[in-house]
Amino acid sequence: MSLTNRALWTIDRNLGRDLSLAGIAEACGVSRHHLAHTFREVAGRPVMDYVRGRRLSDAAKALAGGAGDILDLALESGYASHEAFSRAFRAQFGATPEAIRRRGSTQGLVLAEPMIAPSRTAPPLPPPRIEAAGEILAAGLGQRCAFEDGPTITGLWRRFGPRFGEVGNRVQPIPIGVVADPDDEGRFAYLAAAEVRDFFGVPSDFERLRIPSRDYAVFAHDDHVSTIRQTYGAIWNEWLPDNGKTLAEAPTIERHMPTFDTRTGYGGLEIWIPLG
Structure with a gap:
């Protein structure tokens, strides 16, 4: 399994826990410097941007399903307050958490689903x-x-x-x-x-x-x-x-x-x- 796919697995397996670039890198056995370079190059977005996108997407699904307490959902998503969660949610989806809960649907939202890094043929590398x-x-x-x-x-x-x-x-x-x-x-x-x-x-x-x-x-x-x-x-x-x-x-x-x-x-x- 490539490094990027190991990181993706670690993130999605631990999405409800505290996650940081340093912690994910440690779980993958590499430095944060190494992971930051690799993940952005292969997955097309920064590590913690992917983490936020996945958490907010799961929150959007919960809200569309009728989740009641937005503060609890904010805390579960890694935000310390209703306000911080709402700002991030609106920046991600262009709508407030309350609006999605009233709508009862995630239709029209660009959700960040779990991904697998694509396989691709690497350029031949002569031994360094x-x-x-x-x-x-x-x-x-x-x-x-x-x-x-x-x-x-x-x-x-x-x-x-x-x-x-x-x-x-x-x-x-x-x-x-x-x-x-x-x-x-x-x-x-x-x-x-x-x-x-x-x-x-x-x-x-x-x-x-x-x-x-x-x-x-x-x-x-x-x-x-x-x-x-x-x-x-x-x-x-x-x-x-x-x-x-x-x-x-x-x-x-x-x-x-x-x-x-x-x-x-x-x-x-x-x-x-x-x-x-």
């Missing part, structure tokens, strides 16, 4: 090399993104490219991308950056990130850069669990190859996956 890296210092332009925000990341690189030469003390003549700090809603920090020896030659408006030393599984992505999500999905959902590895709570690094062509998106890059 395992590499120990010392501390990495990165400096550049950053932005919080969602996993599907390819155009946002492309725009970030477009802004950073002309300023790469402003960075002093560069370790490599080629920039790196850094993926870090995913949250419960499936967003993460992306940094288009230069790897530097120290931060003294860095423009004042650049973000600075110090990445501790650790081991990485290094994967080659030789296809067009626009297909990189497929490679990530295969790594997170299949290679890591199949090989008994876990994604550490640490940044992932994208290193462009010397042959990478910014005009065409071809030329290849490496994905450095931090191992727990």
